[in-house]
Amino acid sequence: MQERSFLSKWTNVKKENLKYGWQKAKKMKVCYLFLAPYAILFFTFIILPIITSIFYSFTYYNILEPPRFVAFKNYIDLILQDEVFLTSVKNTFVIAVITGPVGYILSFLFAWFINELPKWLRAVAVVVFYAPSVAGTAYTIFSIIFRGDAYGYINSFLLEFGLIDAPILWFSNPAYIMPVLIVVILWMSMGTGFLSFVAGFQGIDNSMYEAGYVDGVRSRWQELYHITLPSMKPMLLFGAVMSITSAFNVCDVPRALAGYPSTDYAARTVVTHLFDYGFSRFEMGYASAIATLLFLVMILCKKAISNLLAKVGT
C-alpha cells in the first residue's frame, strides 16, 4: 500500500501508467527472477564501476585515504598540465582514426568479397581472417618479426635488398613505433564485427538481388549501395560499436610490443595512461577522470555513427 500513497503524488496519467506497469511487473515476477542473477552481476561489475568512476573523477583518491572532493581539478590538470596525457590522446586519436574506420571498412569489404566465394573456400577464408583476433596474444609474435636486430624478419628482408644499411629498432625508435603498431592493430581488426558482416551477407535473400537486377542495378557497386547496405544496417551498427570499442581501448598491444612505458611515450594511449595512474601510481581519482572522458567520447562516437548509418542507402 505504500506504493499507492507514493503514486498518488503523480498526475493521473502517470499514475495509471505506473499502476499498470506495476501490476504487469507483479504478474511477470518470474521474469525478474530470471533476470536477477545477470542483472545483479551486471550492475555490480559494469554499471556501478561507471557510476563510481564518475564519482571518483571529482575526488582525490589513492585507495589508502578516503576520497577527498576536489571538484574539477582532475579534469583541469588532465587537460592543462599533463603533457603525457595530451601525447596519449594524440596517439589514441591517430590509432582510432586510422584503425577504426579503416578496420571497419576493410572488415566490411573483405566480408563482402568472402561472401562471393564458394562455400568451402568461404569457411577457410573466414578462419584465416578471423584467426588473428581470436588468437588473442598471438600479436606478440610481431616482436620477433619486427625485432630490432638483423635477425628480425623485416630488418633482414630490408637489409638483403639493400634498402637500409643498419637494422631499424622498430619498437624503440619513436618514429617507427606508431606505424608498426597500427599495422599490428589493423592485422587484428577483423574481429566480431567482421563475423557479424559475414553472417549478415549470408542472410540477404537472393531474390532481392534478382529484383534489383530487373529494376536496373547493373554493377556490384550499385548493388552494394542500393541493396546490400540498407539490408545490413543492424549489423553495420553492431560492427561500428565493436570497432569503436577496439579502437579506443588499445592497450595490450602497445604495452606488450613497445614496452611500458615506451620510448618518449611514443606508444602511450589513453588506456595505458589510465593504467599507469590507476595501477602503478594508485591515483584512482585522476585515472577515473580519464576513464570518464573516454566513456563520453565513445558514447558520442556511437551516436554520431548511428546517425550517419541512418542515411546510408536512402
Place this chain on the structure above:
Amino acid sequence: MSEVRSTGSMTGLDSKKYNGEIIVTETDVRFVSKKKDGNVEFPIHQITGLAQVRHGGMSSTVTCTIKGDVKYTFYLSKGMRVYKQIDDHWDNRPVVKKTRADELKRLAELRGERIQKVKKHKVRRRHPNRSIGGDIGVYILLAIVACLMAFPLVFAIGSSLKPLDELFRFPPTVFAQHPTTDNFSDLFVTMGQSYVPFSRYLTNTVFITFVGTFGHLIIASMAAFVLAKYDFPGGRLFFGVVTTALMFSGYVTGIPNYVIMSNLGMIDTYWALLLPAFAAPIGLFMMKQFMEGLPTALIEAAHIDGAGEFRIFWHIVMPNVKPAWLTVIIFSVQSLWNTSASTVIYSDEKKTLVYALQQIQAGGIARTGQAAAVTVIVMSVPILIFIFSQSRILETMASSGIKD
C-alpha cells in the same frame, strides 16, 4: 484422369464467400463447401469466380462446360490465380499437369510468336551483377590479403619448431629446415624449475576459462530468455543499457572494479575474474538476438501443456539455441583464455598462462624459441574451437545486428 480435387475458396452468385473443395471431372465441375449443417454443393453455373485455389502440383488445367454451349478452361496455376479462356478444342486435349515453361510455350504459340530458347550461361554464376574481371580481381586481392593475415601465425608456428641455430640465422626463414619440438620440451623444463610449474598456469587458465564460460552461458541465457520472449516493464530499458555497455572494455571499468573487488574482499581470488566474466554484455546480447528468432508458439504451447518457466527455459529454449551457445562460448573463451589477470591476482600460483607467456617473453632473446612455443599453445585453443564451431557461430551472428 478422372477427377481433380483442389481446396480453395470461391464466390457464389449471392456474392458470399465459401471455403471448400473443387472437384473437377471431365464432364462436370462441382464445388463442395463444408458447413456445420452438412455439405453444400454448387453446380458450375453458379460459380462466377475462383480464388486462392491451392493445388499440389506446379499447375493444373481444369476444363469444364458451363450452360451446355460455352466452353471454359480454368487454369489452376502455382500462382493461385485462375484464368478463364475459351478453348474450342478442349475435348480433344488430354488434361495434363503443366509446368510454367510449358505454359509460356503454349501462350507463345497462341500469339504466333517464335519460341525463344533460353540461353544457358557458360559459367554458372550466383549473381547477375558480376563481371569476370572484377571477380578475378577480388580473388587475387583476397588471396594476397589472406596470405598477409596468415603470415604472422604461420611464422609463429614456424619459429616454435626451429632449433636454436635456425632462430638466429641470417637471413631468417619462415619454416624450419630441421623442425624439432625442443622448444616445447624446453618450455616444460624451464617452467618446471621455476617457483610455479608451467602446468599450474595451464590448469589455472583452463579452470578460469571453463568455469567462467559455463557460468556466463547459463546466467546470460536466463536473462536473454526473458528479455527476448517476454514483454515486461524495464526489460527494454535494461537491454538498451546492455547494448551501450558493449563499448566498455575491461580496462576502463578496471579501476573502479578494483575498488569494488577489494571492498568485497575478492582481490587475489578467482571470483575477481569470474564474476565480471559472468556479466559480460556480449554474451547476453548475442543470446537475446538469437532467441528472438525462436517461434513464440513453441513457448506458448509449452505453457498450455502446463510447463513452468524454468522447465520451458531448460527443456525447450536451451536445446533450441545450441548454435548460440557456441557463439557465447567462443567470445567468453576468447576473453578468459587470454586474460593475464595482472591487476586482480597477486599470488604467483594463481596466475594465468598469458602471464607466464609475458614472463617468458620478458626473458629476452635467449627465450625466443620458447616464447614462440607458448604463443602457439595459447593461440591454438581459441582458433581450434573457432574452426570446429564456425558454421554454428555464423548462424548466430546473422541475428547480431543492433536495431535502432
